[in-house]
Amino acid sequence: MRRGYEINDLAKEESWRMFRIMGELVEGFDRLAGIEPAVTIYGSARLRPDDELYTQTEEIANRLGQAGFSIVTGGGPGVMEAANKGALKAGVKSVGLNIDLPEEQVCNTYTTMSMTFNHFFVRKVMLVKYATAFVTIPGGLGTLDELTEVLTLIQTYKMMPFPVLLVNSRYWQGLMDWLKKSVLAKGFISEGDLNLLRVCDQPDEVIETIQRWYTKREIVGREALRG
Secondary structure, rough: OOHHHHHHHHHHHHHHHHHHHHHHHHHHHHHHHOOEEEEEEEEOOOOOOOOOHEEEEHHHHHHHHHHOOEEEEOOOOOHHHHHHHHHHHOOOOEEEEEEOOOOOOOOOOOEEEEEOOHHHHHHHHHHOOOEEEEEEEEOOOOHHHHHHHHHHHHOOOOOOOOOOOEEOHHHHHHHHHHHHHHHHHHOOOOOHHHHHHHEEEEEHHHHHHHHHHHHOOOHHHHHHHOO
C-alpha cells in the first residue's frame, strides 16, 4: 500500500513540474516578445576581462547593437558579460537569460532585461527563439552543447538557416578538422551540413555576414555560410 502512495506522490510532483515548466515558457515568451531583430552570442563563462577575446566580443556586440540588433546571452560572466557590456554601450536591448545552478551564477550587471530559469532546456529555447544569427565565441561543454543544438535544428529544418558563426579559427580548427576527417568521412553528416558554419577571425566578417543575411538575404538556405 505504501508503495502505491509513493507512486501517486511522484505522479503529482511530475504533474506540478510540468506546470512549472509551462510557466517558465510563458513568462519567457511574454518578456522577450519584441526584442527582434536579435543576435545570440554564446561562449565561455570563464573568459577573463583581460583576455583579447573579451575585448573582441564586446566590440562585436557593440557593433551589432549599432546596426540595430538586440543582444542575447546566457546572462553570466565571461563572454556573456562582454557581449552584454557591448550591447549596453550601443544603447540596445541587452538580454541576459541566466540559469539557477547549485553554484550560483550571478547575472552580470550589463543587462537591461534579465531572467533566471530553473530548467536548462527552457533557457535554451529562449536563447534560440528570437535570434536572427548565432555568434559562438570559444567556450567549453555548454558552448558546444548550444552550438550543436542550433546546427541540429537547422539541419533538420526545425528552424531557418540563420548564420552560425565561429569566432577564432585557431580555436575551432580542431573541431572543423574532426567534423571533416572523422564525422563526414564516416558518412554521419553530409558535406552540405558543413556549409552551415562559417569561421571568422575579425569582427568585420561577423558584422558583414549578419547584416547581409538580414537586410538583403544575399546568402540563404544551405549555402548561407559557404566561405
